[in-house]
Amino acid sequence: MKIGIIDADLMDNGTRHPNLALMKISGYYKEQGHYVKLIHNSYMELFEYDKIYLAKVFSFTEVPEWVLKRKNIVIGGTGFYPDGGENLPHEIEHHKPDYSLYDEYVEEQLKAGRKRSTLEDYMDYSIGFSTRGCFRKCKFCVNKKYDKAFKHSPIEEFLDNDRPYLYLWDDNFFAYPKWEEILDAIEATGKPFQFRQGLDLRLMTDRRAKRFNNTNYRGDFIFAFDHIEERDRIIEKIQLWKRYSSKICKLYVLCGFESQDEKDIENTFERIKILMRYGSMPYIMRYEDYKKSKYRSMYIELARWCNQPQFYKKKSFREFCEANQMYKKDQSTNCSAYQAMLDFERDFPEIAAKYFDLKFENESIYTRQYGYGRKYENKPLCKECKKKENCWDKIISLKGDADIEKKFIQLYFNKEIDTLCTHYKNSECTVSGQEIAQYIIYILSKYTINNLIEILKDSDKNYEENITRDNIPQVTELDDVKSIVDILMFNKEIDFVTLGAKLKAKHGILDQKETALKTYAQNYSKLATLLDLVIVDKVGRNSHIEVSDLGRIFNFLDEDTKNELIVKLLLRIPVVRDCAVNDFSESILEKNLNISLTSNSKKRKLDIKKIINTLKGYIN
Known part of the structure; x- marks a missing residue:
């Protein structure tokens, strides 16, 4: 049997998306041995076929009346039926889409000069619904057929390993209770993915936000x-x-x-x-x-x-x-x-x-956002901090309270509270950045390194910070960190190349290539940022570097105090902190470094061990 497929939206208006139902129909009938072809140039071609499947998504798409009166035609889609009409038979609905259906059309478009980027949905994506359904029943939306979201298809059902990306067309992914299981399956493919319909922001939670921002999301x-x-x-x-x-x-x-x-x-x-x-x-x-x-x-x-x-x-x-x-x-x-x-x-x-x-x-x-070296990208909701009594106003007002100070140490060194929080226009805390910095200096001066480590051992497990290649330092000289703070105090507008030249000049080195100077300054700025002494909005082109509120006060302390405090601040580096709270276990350190760094990062591993030895030496 000769079967003709008509994507009416494509015929009438042109569309950037293939019709998924039609691709499934094509895949099913081709597997049954039938000849299937997309009709995309003229409706007059349909006379050559024994059966026609025609679908449209949009109600305003026009189809000639004589076409719809043909006895051998089957129509479907939200363009005809507000709820999408009858479901496809199970064996077709769950058949792998025929991604070759639109090949001839795509080839013609490319030859006519159309940009490939406008056709990538036809060429680069595996497309499907991992879930179906939505409970919201919005008046303007066609997705009213189901009262809740439910699992529809496993990812492998529509996955084409030769296509680089995944396109999920789910109605309301977050409405499905086991969304995380599906996300695991999506990530297991290793392919960048995207949700075409978007995601329901009203259902956002910390868990969902954290998971999705750590995925390989495309676009x-x-x-x-x-x-x-x-x-x-x-x-x-x-x-x-x-x-x-x-x-x-x-x-x-x-x-x-x-x-x-x-x-x-x-x-x-x-x-x-x-x-x-x-x-x-x-x-x-x-x-x-x-x-x-x-x-x-x-x-x-x-x-x-x-x-x-x-x-x-x-x-x-x-x-x-x-x-x-x-x-x-x-x-x-x-x-x-x-x-x-x-x-x-x-x-x-x-x-x-x-x-x-x-x-x-x-x-x-x-x-302005948190930038490099911070655990989060931006400040938390003020009402959540107040509810947990984690806000700066509350903590500083109870200075001297041992329980509050213990709680603060756990929050601060695990980066659950940030000195940049009060810089936002909508911050509800009234304390100044200077007051916050003075309080941190007070805590660092009051508690020994051993005190800090013992307190950090009792930290909430939810405070754990992922150890990544990005938050493992590549340099070790703490004197250069102090120098960066001093240089930035008197150079508000400075780039990494100039900063690198000034750092090298302190060592008597006056002639180096710009790339070397830039890398040197970037690496030490990163370390200074991990210690909360410097702010780097991003690393790369058009970076902005400046001293933090803590760095401003730190810079005017005497050298002995600086040396004491900077070593304590090393506990803000995740891999250092994790090693310290596990009694400086060599095996745990090696495990963390092996997971986070590649096998050819020998120097970097030696650098972090040197930093840990500096911390241990100060304790001893």
């Missing part, structure tokens, strides 16, 4: 902010997510659904403002009804502004529209963006005044 993490009524929960969950992520996350922002008037546009702007403040990218999703609006052009320009990061991150909405006008060749008339802005501002000046001049770089509280 942006995408969530959704569909309703302004959920602002408090969204704000809380973004901050929870940002605790573990330094990347700008993206959130779908639905508009034009409930209404298509100025109130809906104001509602959309308010969500954009919130996302700006919390260091996130909106991705405007216009419901089809926006086309009915008097302010149709405003919806279009909002999407053009927000959905292009290079504009959203650098320009306000007003600046974006003015830039469009500036680049217009004929200045005798206004471009569509500029005119849309003017028309809306004329009708609703109060909305324009409130939102048109907002800029990401001015609004975001995450313009």
Whole structure:
């Protein structure tokens, strides 16, 4: 039997995604020995086939009426049936997709000059649903067939080992109680992966945030902010997510659904403002009804502004529209963006005044993040710290309380509390960075190394920090750490090359290559950062290096005190701390180094052993 497959969305509008159901149908019938081919140039080709399978995802996709009247045609998809219609037979639903179905189409597109990147969904991804179902029943969403999320397919069912990436199309992955088992299976493939539908931010937890930020995720993490009524929960969950992520996350922002008037546009702007403040990218999703609006052009320009990061991150909405006008060749008339802005501002000046001049770089509280050498990427939720009584205000107010000081030592050396926390605009602690630094100096001076190690032995197991190649030092000279702090005190704007030259000059070395100077300064800056004396926002191009609040006070101490404190601060290095609390066990140290470092890292292993011997020597 000759079977024709028609992806109606592809025929009518073009689409960047293959139709998964059609690929499964093709795979099943090819295995049965039938001839199966994608019809993608003309509906007139369907006369050559005994049976036709046609599907569409979008209701607005047009299909000729005479095609739908054919007796040998089977139709399906959310474009015809809001709930997707009848499920595919089990043997087809769980058949491996035929990833070759679109090959001819892809080849034609490439020959016509289309960029390969726009066709990667057809060429590079294994695609499937690991779970199905969602409990939310959102009015605008087609996924209403099921009341809960459940396991649908094992990863190997749709995995093509020759394809480099995985594409999960799950409806609501976090709604499935055993999501972590599936994530383990995804990671076991070793392939970068992505969730096409995004993830439900409202269900975010510390565990989920930590797991996903340690995976080989491809592309942006995408969530959704569909309703302004959920602002408090969204704000809380973004901050929870940002605790573990330094990347700008993206959130779908639905508009034009409930209404298509100025109130809906104001509602959309308010969500954009919130996302700006919390260091996130909106991705405007216009419901089809926006086309009915008097302010149709405003919806279009909002999407053009927000959905292009290079504009959203650098320009306000007003600046974006003015830039469009500036680049217009004929200045005798206004471009569509500029005119849309003017028309809306004329009708609703109060909305324009409130939102048109907002800029990401001015609004975001995450313009500066923790950076290198910290356990987390950003500050925790203040309400969580207060609930656990882990906040700086509480700890410093109870100075002298032995139990609080013991708790602080465990928090500080395990990096559960950070000196940078109060630098954020939304920090609720009122103590200054100087007060925090003075308290740390007080603790370091009061407790011996033996005291510190004994207290750290009782640390909560949840405080454990992963030992990685990145947090194992590559250098050992603590005098150079002190020199870095001193240099940075008087050089606020400095790069690694200049810093390296100044460090080498202290050793009488005046002529070295820039690459060597840069590497030398980077390695010692990393060590100083692990000791909380320096802040490095990132290691690499356009790095910003500065003295920490602790480093500023440390620099003015006498040499004996500096030497004493810097050795104690070595306990902030995970591999050193783990060795010390295990009574300096050689076997545990070797195990940690062998897991974290490659076999050719002999010098690095010797360096960390030298640091540990410095610590042991100071104890003795």
